[in-house]
Amino acid sequence: MDERELREWITQVKDGDLSRRDFGRLLAGLGLAAPVAAQLLAAAGVPRRASAQSRFTPARRGGGGELKVLWWQGPTILNPHLSIGVKDGDGSRIFYEPLISFDPEGNFVPVLAAEVPTLQNGGVARDGLSVTWKIKRNVQWHDGKPLTADDFVFTWEYAADPATTAITLGNYKDVARIEKIDAHTFKIVYKSPTPAWFQTFGGTAGVIPKHVFEPFKGAKSREAPANLKPVGTGPYRIVDFKPGDLIKAELNPNYHEANWPFFDRLELKGGGDAVSAARAVIQTGEYDFAWNIQVEDDVLRRMEQGGKGRTDIAPAAGIEHLLCNFSDPWTEVEGERGSAKSSHPFLTDPAVRQALALLVDRAAIQEQLYGRQGQATANYLNAPSRFRSPNTKWEFDVDKANAVLEQAGWKRGADGIRAKDGKRLKMVYQTSINPVRQKTQAIVKQAAAKAGIDMELKSVVASVYFGSDPGNPDTSSKFWADVQMYAFNMTGGPEPQRFMDPFVSWEISTKANNWAGRNNTRWRNEEYDRAWKGAEQEMDPVKRAALFIRMNDLLTQNNVIVPITWRANISSISNKLRNTDICGWDSSFWNLTHWYREA
Amino acid sequence: MRTFILRRVLTAIPVLAGISLILFTLLAMAPGDPFGELATNPNVPAEVRMNLRKQFGLDDPVMVRYVRWFGSMVKGDWGFSFASRIDVDKLIVQRLPTTLFVLGSAQVLALIIALPVGILSARRPYSFFDQIATTLSLIGFSLPTFFTGLLFILFFSIYLDWLPFIYRADIQETGLRWIWENLKQGIMPITVLGFFQGAQLTRFVRSSVLDVVQLDYIRTARSKGLAERVTLVKHVIRNALIPVVTLLSIQVPQIFTGAVVTEQIFRVPGIGSLLISAILANDTPVVMAIAFVFSVLVVVFALLADIVYGWLDPRISFR
Numbered sequence: 019m020d021e022r023e024l025r026e027w028i029t030q031v032k033d034g035d036l037s038r039r040d041f042g043r044l045l046a047g048l049g050l051a052a053p054v055a056a057q058l059l060a061a062a063g064v065p066r067r068a069s070a071q072s073r074f075t076p077a078r079r080g081g082g083g084e085l086k087v088l089w090w091q092g093p094t095i096l097n098p099h100l101s102i103g104v105k106d107g108d109g110s111r112i113f114y115e116p117l118i119s120f121d122p123e124g125n126f127v128p129v130l131a132a133e134v135p136t137l138q139n140g141g142v143a144r145d146g147l148s149v150t151w152k153i154k155r156n157v158q159w160h161d162g163k164p165l166t167a168d169d170f171v172f173t174w175e176y177a178a179d180p181a182t183t184a185i186t187l188g189n190y191k192d193v194a195r196i197e198k199i200d201a202h203t204f205k206i207v208y209k210s211p212t213p214a215w216f217q218t219f220g221g222t223a224g225v226i227p228k229h230v231f232e233p234f235k236g237a238k239s240r241e242a243p244a245n246l247k248p249v250g251t252g253p254y255r256i257v258d259f260k261p262g263d264l265i266k267a268e269l270n271p272n273y274h275e276a277n278w279p280f281f282d283r284l285e286l287k288g289g290g291d292a293v294s295a296a297r298a299v300i301q302t303g304e305y306d307f308a309w310n311i312q313v314e315d316d317v318l319r320r321m322e323q324g325g326k327g328r329t330d331i332a333p334a335a336g337i338e339h340l341l342c343n344f345s346d347p348w349t350e351v352e353g354e355r356g357s358a359k360s361s362h363p364f365l366t367d368p369a370v371r372q373a374l375a376l377l378v379d380r381a382a383i384q385e386q387l388y389g390r391q392g393q394a395t396a397n398y399l400n401a402p403s404r405f406r407s408p409n410t411k412w413e414f415d416v417d418k419a420n421a422v423l424e425q426a427g428w429k430r431g432a433d434g435i436r437a438k439d440g441k442r443l444k445m446v447y448q449t450s451i452n453p454v455r456q457k458t459q460a461i462v463k464q465a466a467a468k469a470g471i472d473m474e475l476k477s478v479v480a481s482v483y484f485g486s487d488p489g490n491p492d493t494s495s496k497f498w499a500d501v502q503m504y505a506f507n508m509t510g511g512p513e514p515q516r517f518m519d520p521f522v523s524w525e526i527s528t529k530a531n532n533w534a535g536r537n538n539t540r541w542r543n544e545e546y547d548r549a550w551k552g553a554e555q556e557m558d559p560v561k562r563a564a565l566f567i568r569m570n571d572l573l574t575q576n577n578v579i580v581p582i583t584w585r586a587n588i589s590s591i592s593n594k595l596r597n598t599d600i601c602g603w604d605s606s607f608w609n610l611t612h613w614y615r616e617a
Numbered sequence: 618m619r620t621f622i623l624r625r626v627l628t629a630i631p632v633l634a635g636i637s638l639i640l641f642t643l644l645a646m647a648p649g650d651p652f653g654e655l656a657t658n659p660n661v662p663a664e665v666r667m668n669l670r671k672q673f674g675l676d677d678p679v680m681v682r683y684v685r686w687f688g689s690m691v692k693g694d695w696g697f698s699f700a701s702r703i704d705v706d707k708l709i710v711q712r713l714p715t716t717l718f719v720l721g722s723a724q725v726l727a728l729i730i731a732l733p734v735g736i737l738s739a740r741r742p743y744s745f746f747d748q749i750a751t752t753l754s755l756i757g758f759s760l761p762t763f764f765t766g767l768l769f770i771l772f773f774s775i776y777l778d779w780l781p782f783i784y785r786a787d788i789q790e791t792g793l794r795w796i797w798e799n800l801k802q803g804i805m806p807i808t809v810l811g812f813f814q815g816a817q818l819t820r821f822v823r824s825s826v827l828d829v830v831q832l833d834y835i836r837t838a839r840s841k842g843l844a845e846r847v848t849l850v851k852h853v854i855r856n857a858l859i860p861v862v863t864l865l866s867i868q869v870p871q872i873f874t875g876a877v878v879t880e881q882i883f884r885v886p887g888i889g890s891l892l893i894s895a896i897l898a899n900d901t902p903v904v905m906a907i908a909f910v911f912s913v914l915v916v917v918f919a920l921l922a923d924i925v926y927g928w929l930d931p932r933i934s935f936r
Contacts, residue, residue, distance in 0.1 A: 088783070092894070094700035102700060103654040183669045185655060188662045217660075237672070240702045260711050261701035262894050263886035264786060287783060289894065290884040294770070298783055301775055305783070481899065484657050485650030486666055492648075495656070510660040517659055534663035 074596065074614060075277060080269045082280035082615055088295040088308040092262040092288015097245045098224045099177050099184035104509075104605075107222040108309065109265055109286065111607040113160070113250035114224030117151060118216060119608040122333050122601035124402030124512030126216060127609075130154055130165065130225065130251065130274075132202075135215075137557075146211030146557040151219075153202050157274045159227045160248075160255040167204040170219065171196045172228035174206075181236040186223045189510065193218060211555040213562055214513045221511045221604045224250065253279035253611040263288050273611075280614035293317065299590040300327035306615070307598070308590040309606055314454075315389025318590075327592045331390055334602020335401040335508035335517065336585035338392070340378065340462075340501055342371055342578060345540040347446075347498040354529045355498050358540050363441045365500060369426030370443065371577035374501070376419035377465040378580050380412055386461075387454050392583035399570040400584040401602070402512040404559075407567040410574050412581075419469040428470070436470035445500035448476040448492075450483040455503065458582065488532045495527045497538040505585060512603045514566050515554060521573060522550050541578045618927075622920070629916045634687075636912045640905060641686060645679040649899040651699040673699060686905065696902035698895070705906040709888060713873075715786050716887035718799075719806050719880075720872040726811030727818050727868075735822025736854065742827060750819065757816025762809050766882040769805045780805055784885040806883040810876055814868060821864050825857040858929055866922035870914035 093109025094102070101107045117131040126134045132152040135141020141150050157165040174196050177184035184190075192212060197205045206218055219225060230249045234242035248256050251274065254267035265286040269279055287305070295308035296318060303326035311318070311329070318329045346360035364370050380394035396412035399405050428436040428443060436443045447463065449455045456477060463473040476499060478492045484504070491498055508517045519525055520536040521543075527535035546569055553565040573579055587602045597612040652669055655661045670676050674685065689696060695705040734754075738747035774782040781802050788798045829835065830853055838848045873888065880889040888907060895903035926933045 094698070094898075095702055100702065102652060180664065180668055181672075183665055183672060185658070185661045185665055187665050188660050191662070240697065245702055258787065260786065260886060261698070261703065261708060262891065263712075266787065285785075287785065287884065289886065289890050290783070290881060294782070294882070294884075297775065302778065302782070304781055479648070481650065481653055481897070482648040485648070485653040486656040486663075487648060487650045490648050506657075506659065509658050519659060531663075532667075534667065536659070536663075 076280055076614065077277065079271070079273070079277050079279065080282045082282060084283040084285060085281040085307075085613065085615075086285050086287070086305045088290070088298060088305045089286055089288050090290050090292050090295045090308070090310070093265060093286070094261040095245055096248045096256070096259060096265070097226070097242070098222055099173075099182070099186050099226065100239060100245060101185060101222075104310075105288070108605045108607050110224065110248065111222065111252070111605040112254050112265065112267055112284065112286070112610060113248035113252045113256060114226065115251050116221055116224050117153070117219040118221075120221055120512050120601065120604040121609075122599055124404070124601075124603065126220075130157060130219075142215060144557070146208070146213060146215070146555065148205055148207045149212075149215045149218075150199070150203065150205045153204075154274055155202055157251050158272045159230075159251060160270060161227075161230075162272075163227065163229055165225070165227075165251055166201045167198040168201075169225050169228045170204055171198055172232065173219070173225045176226065176231060176235050176239075177223075179236050182239045184239070188516070189217050189219075189223045211557055213553075213555065213557050213559070214511070214515055217511050217513055221608070223510070226250075254281075254284045257283075275611060278611050280612075296321060296329075296590040299592060300325040300329075303327065303592065306592040306595050311588045311590050312391075313588075315391055318588075319389075327590055329390070330589045330591040330598065330600055332587040332589065332600035332602060333401055334585065334587040335399070335512075335514075336505050336587075336602065337395070337398055337400060337507075337581055338458075338503065338505045338583040338585055339398060340374070340503045340580040340582060341497070341539050342374070342541075342580075343497055343500050343502075343539060344542075344578075347500065356496060356540065358526045358528055358542075362500070364438075364443060365445075367426060368577070369422050370428070373419040373422045373469060373471070374466075375577045375580045376413060376415050376422070377469055377471070378462055378582060379414045379465055380582055381414065383458050383461055384583055387457055388583050388585070390586075391588050392585045395581050395584040396574060397570055397584075398573050398579060398581050399514055399517065399566055400581075401508070404563050405514050405566045405570075407570045407574075409567070409571055414465075416465055416468045423469060430470050434470055435472045443471045444474070445471065446474045446476055447501045447503070448478060448483075448494075448499040449503040450480040450494075451477045452480065458503065486534065488534075493533065495533045495535070495538050497527070497540075502538075503582070508603055510603070515550075518550055518553075518566065518569050521546055521569070521578065523547050539578055541576075543572060543576070546572045622924075625920050625923075629920075633909075633912060633916065637687065637690075637905075637909055638683065640908050640912075641683045642679060644901050644904060645682065647899075651675075651899040651901070653899070686902075690909070695906045698900050698903050700895070700898050700900045700903075705902050708891065708903060709906060709910070712886060712888045712891050715784075715885060716873065716880075716889070719784075719803060719885055719887060720810065720876060722803065722807045723810035723814060723876075724868065724872055726807060727813075727815035730811070730815035731818035731822050735819045736826050736849070738819075739823045739826035739830060740849075747823075751823070754816040754819040757812050758820070760813075762813050762876070762879045763882060765812070766805070766809045766879055769809060770882070773805060782883060784883050786886045806879050806885055810879050818861070818864060818868075821861055822857070825860045826853060829853050829857045855929055859926055862922050862925050862929070866918040867915075870911060870918050873910065873914055 089105055091105045093105045095106050096110050096113060098107055098110035098114050101110060115129045117129060118126045118134055119129050121127050128134050130153050132154050135149050135151060159165060174190050174193055176182055177186045178190040192209050194207045194209045199205055227249050230244045231242060246259055253270055253273050255270045257266040257268050259265050267284040269282050292311050292313050296311045296313055298304045299308045300321040322328055342365045343362055344366060345356045345358060346362050347356045351357040351360040384392055384394040396410040397407050423436055428438045431437050447459060449459060459475045463475060466473050482490055482492055483494050485493055494502060494504055521541055522537060523542045525535045525537040526540050527533045527538045549565045549569045553562050556562040556565060574581060587600060589600055591598060594616045596614050596616055597609060599609045600606050652666050655666050674682060697704050698708055734750050738750040741747060770782045773780045784802050788795055790798055835852055838852050877889040877893050880887045881893060892907045
């Protein structure tokens, strides 16, 4: 399949010569899932059927009683721009809404937007330099004031001010200006063509009210009382908030969507641990929903037998992968270990990396450790499916790994460990402390030993390993080991640009940038850099997808990384709760407005 | 007496300052990062993290940060939480009522069990009652609370489905129903903690009563024909209480700082669970404040215990 062929089919669907279903079948024949077809059509401006959300329409607002949900880490702040973790983004999402949300297939669902801007309706400019948004007219803040374009202009000013320390700075820093056209229309002008325009006010980047936050822009952002008493536009409004413990909310009687929400009250309880949270939903039914249940699959299956709830496995882009260090972590070059100027004694040899990829038994890891919660994969970029490469495959073959190493001149020594030119294949393999990761390490180490590679396993406490303390030698960003393993996730929408950051040359993590760069393998590849830069400004969705697929293939075919498991988002959910449609690229609460309980 | 108290209070000041210095340095040396989750989120630019560290003064040397913390602490400013950006004292005050209710009730329960059981078993040592009480208290304080807590949840919540195992600080109901709901959700954490502390206390009470009962003045009291009840209350218990007061003076400050493990298991939103989540999130100002309040309480209760000794036994003098 090439780009031209694909375009022809899309045109045929547009003209009505080819049905949507046949288009889907054609792609399925090429090994692409149905959502890909929907994505490509949507991207090319072919109208899509109404989303599955309207399966049930209540006759009136409220009447659903109380919705009780558990977050084993309780939200500590309710301002989406100041959150310090996923839990805070979720807590804020009850009250604050974006222009559009993202559904499990990666489609755009309008929330505050009257319609989704596209190239076809003129909302998105052809040159990608501006986007015009029309917002709904009947939206009120919880305090009764109307929502207008001014609030969007203000939210941008608020978050783009570095002194505010808004975590959404990245969503707004490419915005040149926002022009208000009328009270309900505004135009976002970008500094350069921006294909990811939907992130600016999409997903977790909710709009905040100007009249409440205006005095607290910049360095005073911490002092805003509304950080704990949100004034949003969402389906529920705040009653009480105790940081880390509890959010109580009640139905918003002036909500902008008719007959929603369904529940009269909402209670989010924080704290505790994931296992007992799953128990409270699945076994005792005390709660309706529990977030982020990373519990062994066997334990969950046992709970589910005859229980009151089930495990929800939602699509996400999380990828557990092994990274190879291209710099030398053991010798100091210009006073710096793992300097970008050094090169690794043996991992720079493609044969060693290829052998390593052959030695990871992904099927066993998935079967024994992840169960339903992960999938063995050959790709780094697996989701949304329109970006998944069809060109890769993985295999587990110890004999082949031995042959590859033998051919490249790595000969077994007296102790069975391979060596070449006095360099022995001994590597330190680090990851965070987590039972599943330690078991994965053991599986890989065992296979590696059979191929004459000696692995020393190292595990670091997660808060240190993923922390950004420049003084600590054990962080993943310093990567002072030969190989390491962790999961990386896509956040802020079904949009892979940032997800591909960790391999571009200007992100290389060094002493000079306090190891804040994301590229800790210190791998450098001109073609990858070019593809990344191309994708950043490419407005044609099909060409853009091809660029991302190319980046993925460069990573996996050069074995810079070894993808292990494509991980899903796991929640526990009552058998009666409907319309949750959880997905990995937006908050668990993206569709909270439409959640309801079946009688 | 007055000079004694004054002297103790004055010596407490350098002690507390020393404790705070050690605490602060240890916390600063411990690895970790309050903004770790931002580091792994691909959508958050590194400069946001850097700015936050700078604004919150995390990049300054430890001693500079300590002096700044101590200076504002003296003025009554406890700093703000990195996680929720509100003042630490507000955060603690929010958690106080629940902690006082659960841990206070547990302490009362412990006393209600320990005093009569301890005294009764000491009066007839090695009797059937004593054997049972000793065995139970041995089991009681050997089983850690996380074990009994999970056992209770499995039996009463999951198997019998009688009691909720998730504690909610604000119950909707009013009046009698409110009291009932609060009792219902409090039963498990209170009994788990109360039994544990009661078991310890029982053994203390028993052994100290046993010590006193054998003394000459008790025999004298009995031989001069005092009623058994009077002998027990006036002569035995009063003297036997001194070691019990010592134990209590250690246990009571813990009521304020919460029981980390039990609170975590039952999701009781007390100070213990605030402390553990602050430690996990590297929220230093919160950890500092709770640890410091705890050290103040320990010092205060040690002083109170000394005063109570004097009241129980007038031979103890204050110098």
